[in-house]
Amino acid sequence: MKYYEYEVAFSFAGEDRELVDEIADLLRKSNIRVFYDMYETVSLWGKDLYTHLDEIYRNKSKYCVMFISEHYKQKVWTNHERESAQARSFVEKVEYILPIRLDDTEIPGIRSTTGYIDGTLFNASDIAGFIKSKVRGF
Template sequence: MVVINCNLFKKYDVALSFAEEDRAFVDIVARLLKERDVRIFYDDDKRVMTWGRDLRHDLDKVYRLQARLCVVFVSEAYGRKYWTSFEMFRIRARALFQRRRVYFLPYLMDESEYARALMDIGCLTRKNRDEHGLADAIVEKLNQQPVRRFVLLFLAWFAHRLRRNTTIALLAGGGLFLFRDTLTPVDILTQRIYERNTRRVEGSVCGDGAFSERQGRGSCSHHGGVARKVDTVLHDKTMEDCRREARSISIW
């Protein structure tokens, strides 16, 4: 199972918060998530980046703003450490701010008093999910997260402007057309690709079967005169070819 990245404005899919005593377990989970192309915040990957920086400022940004979900590895050691207490305060503040959407995901490493205090929240435990089971659950949870409504509204507005405004279309270039196509359902995108790959043909078929690009009275005068005029649209790709291309582009 792989994660479907539907949130365009978060730096990380998952932030991991844990005590140093639990690092061996968390390290396995982090590796499994990376193998599934999940963007994670794992402090061991950021040692050089955070060297010399204000950790309180950086961690506050990560846990309050930059992650779609936060998995907290709750244990007796987690409850008595300064940095984990700092992280938990930011995590709970974020969870309280966005009550309608899940953010804080507790994973109980043991049955300590600190862990039992979180039993009013839906938890996974080490008893029912090992490292592999937890990684699978995190990916499943990520794929359940909806795209924010304002993101959809913005994309709908931008696609509308892109169709109507030549200046925006020219500035956007092919990259944004591809971006719009990625978010378009396959059936609609198939029709769009079919319409893009067309060319208009105007002219005349002469009496001897030759083709002329002219339609005037003098057309085909050396080929037996005009037998019939041609004004049609030709498609360079079949509908089936367009459907295959749409399936390779669209995420739907």
């Protein structure tokens, strides 16, 4: 089994940070290795983020959790992260992208047939539990 530096990488718009922050903290307390920008302030400092984030979302994470919203669709960086994650998913043909829908926004390449969690129906603790179950395989 391949070792990944991160068990899950979060891709989200800054406007959705409050929910993502709470989920990241819950996962961290459960010893899940999370790529979340606020945990990486020093390691990201000075790096070429375009190249570094591509590596994170294509190669260094077991799963990519996308917090999909209208804000997500509009951001340059989230689109870069999404494209990197989609490249990985396309090549490996495995469940890699785990979408959490915060509204009805359609995102290029995320098909309506892809299973997702409706972020409007669950709280941060529920979502963290779902992610933990997926990562741990139970």
